Amino acid sequence: MGFVLLFALAACGSDGTALERGRAAFAAGDLRTARVELMNALQAQPADSEARLIHAQILLALGDGIAAESELARARQTGIAAERIRHLLAHARLLQRDPEGALAQSAGAVPPHLAYAARIRGRALMALGNNEAAAAEFDRAIALGPGDSDVWTDVARFRRAGGDVGGALQAADRAVAARPRNVEALVLRGELTRSQYGLIAALPWFDRALGVDAEHVTARLERAITYGDLGRMTEMLADAREVHRITGGHATAYYLQSVLAARARNFALARSLYNRTGGAFDSTPAGMLLLSAIDFETGNVEQAAGRLAGLVARQPGNRKARRLLAAAQWRMGDSTAAALTLRAVVERPDADSYSLTLMGRILAAQGDAAAASRYLARAAQPQPDALTALEALPEGEFAALREAAVAHPGDGPLQVRLVSALLARGLGEEALARARAIQAANPGAPEAHMLVGDALGIGGDFAGAADQYRRAANLAFSEAVALRLIEALQRSGQVEAADQVLELFALQNPRNVPGQVLLASRMMQRQDWAGAITTYESLRSRLGENDATILNNLAWAYSESGDFDAALPLARRAWALNRNNPATADTLGWILFKSGADRAGGLALLERAARGAPSDAEIRQRLERARRG
Incomplete structure (x- = not known):
């Protein structure tokens, strides 16, 4: 089905060698080679109608709707019947951002192109915002082409756009299974994997896609984005430059290079590169x-x-x-x-x-x-609470929210707001019941499982909350899910499991700041000073010298490892940034006292810290030790 439908057609008298090479390259997913070979075939036999059709399909696969429509017009001139190309014309119109035209063209499609036409109608209706009708068309496409990889790829995109991550994953897997060399399906599975498991897990999918078509721009850009998020800047830059070579200059690649320059704090270069995007962003x-x-x-x-x-x-x-x-x-x-x-x-x-x-x-x-x-x-706390924020509303606003939620049961954000407001009022049972109803209606949405977990956690059932967060994590291992799961596991006494989740998240997302901060905090708790120093120094190099908490913790790790020369300037900087925080006063005071650099000044700072945090037993203990000399 789809793009491979015409491969069995005879050469019809054209340059058989070029045409067959083009067909083979198209079947293998090497679109640019296929296009070159078809152009050669058409140069030898410009009236070859079947070659024109194959060339049009290649252009559609490359996303060039204008050129594809032009080629289909030439195919008509060579005698191809109009009904044979309705589905392809619909696709060409859709690529030209004409969804109404796509719907009109697809209406005239005939067997064996009905599944193709239905999925194009689904995409067109998506573009028009009519998701209910789009869903019906995609269901029709599945029924007509249950083994069509392109159908399942479009269904996966539709489900992902609607928040049904679980359904999108299933559809993407069906697409890859139906045609393992479908580059669009491989790239989509990579994007879904990046959210599902993490950055490192996504890379093999993009590698597979580029193994099929080394010049597939989207695959290379998605891999570049993933490399950038991993901090592998050399590889990101190489992919961005390759995209420029393929396209003659690509806005997204310039944007990625601008981000890289900004991260390196070369803002003049970042602006120059951004300007080359032509306003695309x-x-x-x-x-x-x-x-x-x-x-x-x-x-x-x-x-x-x-x-x-x-x-x-x-x-x-x-x-x-x-x-x-x-x-x-x-x-x-x-x-x-x-x-x-x-x-x-x-x-x-x-x-x-x-x-x-x-x-x-x-x-x-x-x-x-x-x-x-x-x-x-x-x-100064190493880990913020991860549970949902509660929305405390006045009585009138709460009543209006409840009324609106009852009147619009399909409005997800409205239902979530009501659950939050119910929890804020202590109506935990009703909140949990509503959260479970949202979950039942949206089993593929990670946010639905998170909401049930939040309701359980706020009610004190952290083990139950952890189970719900695991369900969400199996669909999307995002920062929000990971931090919730770690906290729920900790609060339910599953400390080892919490550490395993944290280490996995930090491994897959090495540039995620909350994850790295939490990892460093764990290292501090285990007195792994070398590991904490490495992690905090990495954060410091990225975030600069203005995060008092990171600098303060880094100073403490250096001091506990015996390196007061490194610790003292960091502690001074942290305290200068945040003089009103008892934690910075405590750290600087203890390092000054313990190192002997300024015992009197250190004692004064420790007394200041104790006044600012009278209930902190550890600060009080250090003060008493300093007073005893």
């Missing part, structure tokens, strides 16, 4: 965030703040955008706006240390030392 959240980071680091703070404000308005839950916007507002001297921007982040139980530290500094500058100390104390 200007309206995307990723592009807006990258441009804003470049502006922020190069002194264009107001420009960054303006763009970020627009992004936060579009995506209120985008934490990266909120953090950077708050930092820009803080740098501009608008502490009130910065605090307001950060509020949605820091009030969550899983708030990151940077946001909490910045909020603490803002409140300290505003004169609210008590509130500042609470946020700074949370920032």
Whole structure:
């Protein structure tokens, strides 16, 4: 079925050698070789209608709808009946972003092309936002072509777009099984694997795809993205350059190179590379965030703040955008706006240390030392709580939310908000029942299992929560799922299992900051000072010298390993960044005292730390030891 349908056709008098080589290359998934061979065949026999059809299919596989439609018109001129190419014309129209035209063309399709036409209609209806009708067309395509790899590939994309990750995984596996050299299916399975298991696990899928077609642009870009997320920058750059060679210059490859330059803090180069994208990412959240980071680091703070404000308005839950916007507002001297921007982040139980530290500094500058100390104390914790944030609503808003959720049972975000609000009111049984109903209706959605886990965890059933998070992790081993699972395992006494999950997540996602911070914290707890130093130094090289928590913990690890020369400047820097945090005062004070560099100054800092954290037994013990001399 699909693209291989015409392979059995005879050469029909054309240059048989070139045509057969082209057919063989197409069957093997080597599209560019196939195109060259078909062009040679057509040059020798321009009136060969079957060669025209095969060439059109190759162009469709390459994503060139305009050229494919032109080739199909030539095929018609050579005598091909219109009904034989309706499904291909529909595909060409879809590639030209004309879903209505695709629907019109596909209506005239005839056997044996009905499965092909149905999947194109499904894609067209997706583009028009009619997912219910799209689902019906994809069901029809499966019924007509149950062994068609292209059908299952499109079904997998549709299910993934609808949040049915489990269904998408099953469909992608069917697509690969039906045609193991289907590059589109291999790339999609790689993308799904990247979310399901992690970055390293995804690479073999992209490698397989490139083994079939070394010049497949999407496969190479997805592998480059994965290499970048792994921190394997040399390999990422090699793939990006190869994409440029294949395409003559590709916007996504320039974007990836710009990200690489920004990570290396070469912001002038990052801007230059970004400019070569031709504005392709200007309206995307990723592009807006990258441009804003470049502006922020190069002194264009107001420009960054303006763009970020627009992004936060579009995506209120985008934490990266909120953090950077708050930092820009803080740098501009608008502490009130910065605090307001950060509020949605820091009030969550899983708030990151940077946001909490910045909020603490803002409140300290505003004169609210008590509130500042609470946020700074949370920032010093090695692992934030991972359970869902509760939404406490006034009675009127809560009643309106419940009424809306009852009226719109299919609105997932609305149902999730209601569960959160119910938990905030202590209505745990109703919240859990609603969460389980969402789960039953969406068994392939990892978020549904996470929601049940959150409801169980907040109710104190951490073992039950861990089981639900495992179900979510089998579909998508994301940061949110991993951190929840680790916390639930810890709280249910399964410490070894928690450590195994953490190590696996850190291995698959070596650049994930919360995962690496948590891993380093575990090393500190085990007194693995060398491992903690290596991990914290890696974080320090990436995040710079402005994360007080990382610097403070790194200083402690160096001091415990006996390297006071390395520890002392780090402790001083951490304390300078966060003077109101008892943890930084404790670390610097203890290192000054223990090293003998300034025993009196160290004692004063330890007393300050004890006043700031009167319930911290370890700080109190170090103070008493220092007082005894």
